[in-house]
Amino acid sequence: MSGSMPGSMPGRMGTVEPPQSSDMLLRLLRVARGAGVRISVAESLDAFESANAVGFQDRQALKDALTLTIAKTVEEKQIFEKCFDTYFKRDSAPLGGKPGDPPHAPAASERQPGEAEGEAQGEGEGGGAASNLGQMLLNNDMAGLAAAMERAAEEAGATNITLFTQTNLFARRILDRMGLPELER
Amino acid sequence: MSTSLEQRIPTIESIEAGLAGQGYITSRQIATALFLAVRLGKPILVEGPAGVGKTELAKATAGFLDLPLIRMQCYEGLDESKALYEWKYGKQLLYTQILKDKLGEQLRDAADLDEALGRLDKVDDIFFSERFLEPRPLLRALKEPKGCVLLVDEVDKADEEFESFLLEILSDYQVSIPELGTQYAKVIPIVLLTSNNTRDLGDAMKRRCLHLHIGYPDARREERIVATRIPHVQASLLRQLVHFVQQLRTQDLRKLPSVSETIDWARALILMNATQLDNQLVQDTLNVLLKFEGDMTSAGKLVGEMTHQALREAQGMAAK
Numbered sequence: 491m492s493g494s495m496p497g498s499m500p501g502r503m504g505t506v507e508p509p510q511s512s513d514m515l516l517r518l519l520r521v522a523r524g525a526g527v528r529i530s531v532a533e534s535l536d537a538f539e540s541a542n543a544v545g546f547q548d549r550q551a552l553k554d555a556l557t558l559t560i561a562k563t564v565e566e567k568q569i570f571e572k573c574f575d576t577y578f579k580r581d582s583a584p585l586g587g588k589p590g591d592p593p594h595a596p597a598a599s600e601r602q603p604g605e606a607e608g609e610a611q612g613e614g615e616g617g618g619a620a621s622n623l624g625q626m627l628l629n630n631d632m633a634g635l636a637a638a639m640e641r642a643a644e645e646a647g648a649t650n651i652t653l654f655t656q657t658n659l660f661a662r663r664i665l666d667r668m669g670l671p672e673l674e675r
Numbered sequence: 676m677s678t679s680l681e682q683r684i685p686t687i688e689s690i691e692a693g694l695a696g697q698g699y700i701t702s703r704q705i706a707t708a709l710f711l712a713v714r715l716g717k718p719i720l721v722e723g724p725a726g727v728g729k730t731e732l733a734k735a736t737a738g739f740l741d742l743p744l745i746r747m748q749c750y751e752g753l754d755e756s757k758a759l760y761e762w763k764y765g766k767q768l769l770y771t772q773i774l775k776d777k778l779g780e781q782l783r784d785a786a787d788l789d790e791a792l793g794r795l796d797k798v799d800d801i802f803f804s805e806r807f808l809e810p811r812p813l814l815r816a817l818k819e820p821k822g823c824v825l826l827v828d829e830v831d832k833a834d835e836e837f838e839s840f841l842l843e844i845l846s847d848y849q850v851s852i853p854e855l856g857t858q859y860a861k862v863i864p865i866v867l868l869t870s871n872n873t874r875d876l877g878d879a880m881k882r883r884c885l886h887l888h889i890g891y892p893d894a895r896r897e898e899r900i901v902a903t904r905i906p907h908v909q910a911s912l913l914r915q916l917v918h919f920v921q922q923l924r925t926q927d928l929r930k931l932p933s934v935s936e937t938i939d940w941a942r943a944l945i946l947m948n949a950t951q952l953d954n955q956l957v958q959d960t961l962n963v964l965l966k967f968e969g970d971m972t973s974a975g976k977l978v979g980e981m982t983h984q985a986l987r988e989a990q991g992m993a994a995k
Contacts, residue, residue: 530882536715543714544687544707551687554707562881564722564888 511546512538517640519560522573524636527566533559549578572633623669642667680713680822680862683740690739699728699735700892700899708887709736709865718845718866720830720876720884726933727889728900729869733826736865743819745864746826747812749833755840760852761809767802803854813844814858822862830880831870838880841868846883894921897937904938908945914989915952916941922981923964926974932964939963952986954979 519537523529529537540555553574561567626634643649646663684690690706712719721729737744747758771778778798785791810818816825830838844850848860868884870876892900898917902908920937932940940963949956957978965971 533882536717539715540711543711550703551707554704555711558704558708558711558719558885558887562878562886567886567888 511541515541517644518556518574518577521577521633521636521640522560522570524639525569525573525632527561527570527573529560536560569633572631573636576631576633576637624673627673638668639664680740684710684713686710693739694732694735695903697735697738698903699731700896700903701732702889702892702896705732705887705889708885711885712865715885716848716863718868718884719887720881721867721869721887721889722872723889724891724931724933725871726935727891728934729867729889730826730828732889733824733867733869736867737824740824740865742821742865743823744826745812745816745819745823746828748828749830749837751832751834753833753837757811758813758837758840759811759844759850760814761811762803763807763809767807770802770807805855808852808855813841814850816864816866817844817848817850817858817860819864820861823864825864825866827866827868829871830868831873831876835877838877842877842880842883891924891931892934894918897921897934900934901938901941905941905945908941909950911989912944912949912951913941914992915985916944918988918992919952919957919981919985920964922984923974926977928965928970928974929967930965930970936964952982954982957982 515538516534519529519534536559537556540559541552544551544555546552553571556574557567557570561570622634623638625631626638642664643660645667646660648660648664651657651660684693687703687706687710690709691701691703694701694706708719711717721732723729733746734744736742778795781794781798782791785794812825816823827841830841833841845866848863849857851857891897894917897920898913901913901917917937920932920940924931940960943960943963944952944956947956947960958975961971961975961978965974
């Protein structure tokens with residue numbers, strides 16, 4: 491199964507490479523769901539409509555619009571706003587290195603979990619996450635964890651999972667990318 | 676019309692400015708909610724503590740967009756006939772009486788009962804026409820030719836059955852009247868639902884609405900709000916009283932003072948010719964801000980300290 495994976499990865503990554511706003515929004519929604527905001531399919535559609543209405547240029551307007559559309563309680567609003575901030579913090583910080591990253595990622599998903607650690611440090615972006623993992627756990631930072639998990643899953647190619655027996659393998663890969671080895675050391 | 680409504684509020688800033696023109700100082704989020712409501716054709720569910728301007732928002736919006744405001748106050752036991760439409764039963768009866776002769780003429784030469792019934796059938800449509808229809812707020816809102824702002828106030832007070840009924844209308848902006856057929860909205864109204872959270876609204880309702888939470892404003896916005904409402908208030912007194920109220924809100928009270936209470940208090944202070952806060956003055960007027968005996972006693976002990984702090988902060992602001 492893993493033989494077919496690298497073949498399909500670059501193609502998928504190719505479509506992601508210019509960071510498209512719709513992709514960005516989908517991932518953000520997934521992060522928010524992971525952090526505990528309940529979002530129905532209809533609400534996701536609404537989120538797209540609102541984002542189109544306010545545009546992607548003005549980040550504050552986008553944040554307000556999405557919060558209005560998606561989060562339906564005060565608690566959800568707080569969680570979502572945190573997700574949003576975390577999401578864009580990591581999105582804007584490594585912006586320069588971002589286009590270069592995807593080519594490494596598919597290769598990394600092939601390797602043994604042990605090697606992934608070196609990869610994470612090499613990437614720089616991943617290295618930052620590694621030192622953050624402990625911090626996020628200590629602070630009970632759900633939004634941050636969800637964002638990190640989402641990114642790690644992206645890198646490990648979790649969407650390519652086909653057999654349920656692969657669950658553990660991918661879980662391990664995601665944990666590695668989130669910086670578990672450093673935490674265990 | 677709906678396109679021109681969109682054109683009239685091309686940006687979020689234009690809404691902020693427009694509402695400010697009506698004396699309503701918004702936050703960015705409130706303006707964004709209106710902006711989206713017009714473009715997505717979705718109702719806005721406004722939640723937040725009492726007295727932060729939820730109802731006021733609807734009024735200001737109607738004023739700013741020059742649309743009629745149709746208000747429906749919800750209460751327990753509110754049903755379709757009060758919210759949607761009713762047949763003018765009395766008028767129907769009166770007309771039947773008056774037209775009795777006319778009907779007799781029509782039916783006299785009918786050969787048998789069946790034919791007479793057939794002829795009556797043709798006539799009774801008249802009695803269930805718009806002439807005898809009494810539109811209630813929801814139907815009125817749909818029929819408004821230029822669109823309107825529909826305010827469904829305190830939706831949490833209505834029963835759950837009514838909530839699901841409301842849901843049906845607000846999702847498609849149409850309603851079916853058995854005798855007349857389906858009535859569509861001429862122009863999709865801007866719908867604002869307010870809730871004070873006396874009970875949790877259903878998930879389905881929340882999903883269909885944009886959810887806007889208006890909390891207590893920060894000091895700067897509150898100062899602007901009070902200044903718009905009471906233009907002749909002294910700047911230094913305004914800063915002091917707003918800072919005092921802001922501190923009061925951090926206390927553990929049963930009912931926190933909201934913006935409307937700040938405005939009332941400012942009015943009271945001006946009537947008393949106050950130029951600045953002092954311990955005695957605040958003690959004497961605390962009942963404008965706090966509505967419970969327990970709150971009064973617990974806050975009363977801290978008044979001196981809070982007044983001092985408010986004076987200091989206001990001075991600090993002025994110095995900047």
